[in-house]
Amino acid sequence: MSAKFSKVLSDLNRDRIFIVLCALIGLLGGTLAVAFHLAITYLFKWIWLxxxxxGEEYRVFMMPLFPFLAGAFVGLCVNGFAKSASGGGIPQTKRVFFNDFGIFKLKDIFYRFFFSSVFIGFGNSAGREGPTVHLCAALSSVIAQKFGLSKQKVRDAVPAGIGAGISASFNAPLSAVSFVFEEFFGGFSNARGAGGIFIAVAVAAAVSRILIGENPVLAIANVEFHTGWWMLVCLxxxxxxxxxxxxxxxxxxxxRKFCLGFSKVPKWIWTALGGLCVGILATLAYVWSGGYDSVFSIGYNVLLPAFDSGVALRSMLVIFAFKFVCTLINYATGGSGGVFSGTIVIGGMLGGSLGALFCMLFGLDSSVVGAALMMGIGACLASIVRCPITSILMIFELTLNYSLIIPIILGNLIAYFISTRLSPIGLYDSVLLQDGIALKKMASFRGNRDWANLPVSAIMTFSVKGxxxxxxxxxxxxxIKNSAHRYRSYPVFDDTGGFAGFAKSEDIFKPENSDLICAEIISSPPKTYITADTSITKAANYMIERDVLELAVVDELSPEKLLGILTLHDIARQQNASEPFDK
Structure with a gap:
């Protein structure tokens, strides 16, 4: 009896420690997120000056240099000693969270803060929210490790840090909670550590409001939109x-694939060239849009005047097109910044442009421009970031305005449906897959989803010992005995490194085959293969037709190049993870 009572007390103490830990994560994470925000803001102001x-006439010659210099410096560092600060932040956080128990290092915080601040603050078209997620996830992990918690508890603390970062960055606590569940838990059915997430998010939101004020990103709370046919602009x-x-x-x-194809070119060169391209394009956008610098850095400063119909249609179209291209270039060529902020500006300019066209064609009130701008932000967040509930909640929290709830919900869901049908795997997971990081353990591929139509790259094994x-x-x-890799069948490679087929493990280990070369005991010929974009359903049918338990996944243009293997166990494992278990 006393042993059971002691265990209950011990569990209560652990829960209390975890609650205190999450409150501390909210306090420090919120402060860190605000400091990161201010660092980027003031650095870009200094760069602009x-x-x-x-003289103003020389700005067009000076401004292209800053993103280039930042790209070269940051690219050199993050591809050298500071690899943890590379990329947008969210893919890197997912990799550590799912594959490494969320164990970050203290230096990850310093590297991400400094290099992302420089990269974005010097004018590159990248977002601060992804790096903020990485920053606060690393902070929460380090704090949990300092508390002496187990690996599982350290991992449970990371979502609290992620929520705290988003909450403080946007001053949007509800969106922060939904983002954690949608992006990292794959839905709202997983409630593990939910209490800690809410505590951290609430504390971080309070910290943000104390330090930088109560105002949302778009201070338009007093505007009311009345339901009418004009809301069809959401379609x-x-x-x-x-x-x-x-x-x-x-x-x-x-x-990214194009850049990786030049293996002899150092990666930092591409980051520098990307910065140069962005510097030139952003400067052109500044000139052609009539003096708006919103393609540089974060770019939120155009949203409020556009909402108030103070930005010409031509200017919005220019900013939309150039922000789209520049954000794409910066993200694809490396560096240290995300896409969240760029997506908000892209969506706002798209919606504002279509709203202005509606006003011109149908003689509508100019307030339609502002309404359409909000619809565009939500729809682009839903299609690019792939978190539909978060995108809906975020519009309301960014603007403190709820009068457009019907068209925003409708537009966001349609945009999400179209984008997921055209590209089943979202941006962050696609980047991980392209880098050869399997998603088998990730929650976004569990639950009631149409997983069978996903490409096999989502569940295949990338690193293969042959x-x-x-x-x-x-x-x-x-x-094989000296290796940690054990398979039912092993891929066989010829002298040039090309894939030659599979040899069964039992055939390799047979004593009577000891003097045979592996080429003589191949059981599956090299022509038995699929490509990485083959759907899981087609791969399963292919296995049944050829009566094999594994398939080679090869490069579409070079079938002799093995990318990985797919086994029947991989498919069965995903099916079991995705379907409810009935006791």
């Missing part, structure tokens, strides 16, 4: 946003 130090906004989400993802993956076609079976057995 420096660009015109010799073209939704359709275009859905297609844009697909094009944005395809553009990033395509440009055997050489020319070596004897006994040599292969020796290597």
């Amino acid at each position: 420096s660009g015109g130090i010799f 073209p906004i939704a359709v275009i946003s859905g297609v844009l989400g697909h094009l944005f993802l395809g553009g990033i993956l395509g440009l 055997v050489k076609a020319s070596q004897k079976a006994e040599e292969a057995v020796s290597e």
Whole structure:
């Protein structure tokens, strides 16, 4: 009896410690997020003033240099000693959270804060929210480790830090909670650590409001929109946003693949060139839009005047097009910044432009421009970031305005539906897959989703240990025993490194085959393969037709290049994870 009572007390103490920990994470995470926000804001103000130090007429020659210099410096560092600060922040956080128990290092915080501040503050078209997620996730992990908590508890603390960062960055606590559940838990059915997340989010929101005020990003709380047929503008906004989400993802993956194809070119060179391109394009946008610098850095300063119909249609179209291209370039070529802020500006300019067109065509009140701008922000967030509930809540919290709830919900869901049908895997997970990081453990591929239509790249094994076609079976057995990799069948590679087929493990280990070379005991020929974009359903049918338990996943243009393997166990594991378990 006393042992059970002691265990109850021990559990209560652990719960209390965890609650105190989450409150501390909210306090420190909120402060860190605000400091990061201010660092970027004031750094870009200084850069902008420096660009015109010799006179306004020289700004067009000075401003392209700053993103280039930041790209070169940050690219060199994050591809060297500060690899943890590379990328947008959210993919990196997901990788550590799911694959490494959320164990971050103290230096991850310093690297991310400094290099993201420089990269974005010097004018590159990147967002601060993704880096803020990474910053606060690392902070929460380090605090939990200092508390001496177990690996599982450290991992449970990370979502609290993520929520605190989003809450303080946007002054949007409800959106922060929904973002954690949608992006990291794959839905709202997983309530693990939910209490701690709410505590951290609430404390972080309070910290943000104390330090930088109560105002949301768009202070338009007193505007009321009345229901009318003009709200149908949400339909073209939704359709275009859905297609844009697909094009944005395809553009990033395509440009990343192009850059990675030049293996002899250092990665930091691409980051520097990306900064130079963005500097030139953002300067052109500044000139052609009539003096708006919103393609540089965060770019939120155009949203409020656009909402008030103070930005010309031509200027909004210019900012929309250039912000889209520049955000894509910066994200694809590396550096240290996200896409959240860019998505908000892109969506706002898209919606504002379509709203202005509606006003011109149908003689509507100019307030429609502001309403359409809000619809565009929500729809683009839903199609690019792929968190539909968060995108709906965030519009309301960013603006403190709830009078457009019907068209915003409708538009966001349509945009989300279109983008997910065109590109089943979202941006962050697609980037991880392109980097060879499997998503088997990630919550976004669990639950009641149409997982069977996802490409096999979502569940395949990327790093594969194989055997050489020319070596004897006994040599292969020796290597296998000294390796931690054990498979039912092993891929066989020829002398040029090309895939030659599979050899069954039992055949390799048979004593009578010891003097045979591996090429002589291949059981599945090299023509038995699929590509990474083959759907899981088609792959399963392919296995059944050929009566095999594994398939080679090869490069579409070079079938001899093995990318990984897919086994029947991979498919069965995903099916079991995605379907409810009935006791």
